[in-house]
Amino acid sequence: MLSKSEENYLKAIFHLSIKTEKGISTNAIAQQLDTKASSVTDMVKRLAEKELVFYKKYQGVELTASGEKIAANVIRKHRLWEVLLVEKFNFNWDEVHEVAEQLEHIHSEKLINELDAFLGHPKYDPHGDPIPDKEGNINFVEKALLSTIAITEKALCVGVKDTSSDFLRYLDKQGIALGKEIKVLEKEAFDNSMQIEIEGNQFVISQQIANNIYVKNKG
Numbered sequence: 001m002l003s004k005s006e007e008n009y010l011k012a013i014f015h016l017s018i019k020t021e022k023g024i025s026t027n028a029i030a031q032q033l034d035t036k037a038s039s040v041t042d043m044v045k046r047l048a049e050k051e052l053v054f055y056k057k058y059q060g061v062e063l064t065a066s067g068e069k070i071a072a073n074v075i076r077k078h079r080l081w082e083v084l085l086v087e088k089f090n091f092n093w094d095e096v097h098e099v100a101e102q103l104e105h106i107h108s109e110k111l112i113n114e115l116d117a118f119l120g121h122p123k124y125d126p127h128g129d130p131i132p133d134k135e136g137n138i139n140f141v142e143k144a145l146l147s148t149i150a151i152t153e154k155a156l157c158v159g160v161k162d163t164s165s166d167f168l169r170y171l172d173k174q175g176i177a178l179g180k181e182i183k184v185l186e187k188e189a190f191d192n193s194m195q196i197e198i199e200g201n202q203f204v205i206s207q208q209i210a211n212n213i214y215v216k217n218k219g
Contacts (some may be wrong), residue, residue, distance in 0.1 A: 004105045007074050008033065009043050010052060013063055014071035018140075023060020072136035078104035079125035079132075080115050086126040087119065093126040094168035109134075128159025128178050128214060144217060146182065147192065147210035154183045155215035162212040170209070175201060182215060 012032045016024045026040040044061050047053045052067035081103040085091040132138040149155050157180045186195040192207035
């Protein structure tokens, strides 16, 4: 059984590996986990001894098949707990991450499988991220940033890039949520801000906001 810290490292490497086909640098892992590079090196060596990562100095870190499955399982638990907290316990989507960070380290496979069944085998968490199955398989959503959507096009909100509480509260205030249809009415050349429409309400969002909302183009 792995420690909480070991699981967090595997999860961090998993998330970083989605963005690149190359080995993950210890500096990138340190930044992801807000820790020192020297601490990362020590942990990576420990994980390599357990055959959960491949590591060669100056070539970066990669997950082994076993390490990837463990990381996917931790992510699965985290996202299932988020669904439970939002759908059954009425947490706001900006409140669930911290609690799920604690619950994701529960090691009872039976509990997690029962939780999955109780929730109806959800495919996505409250932020629109895909939930791995019990075998560690994960189906990534085809998505684009709202900032890339052309004028007059419609798109469905399918996720967020920024999961900070401040950003999620802003989205709630504006009525931007998963599954909502967003129509792009106008783009300002000066600062790339956008005028959008959601359920008949029109308002302007900044480029920063548009760069943190994932959508699926409806044409």
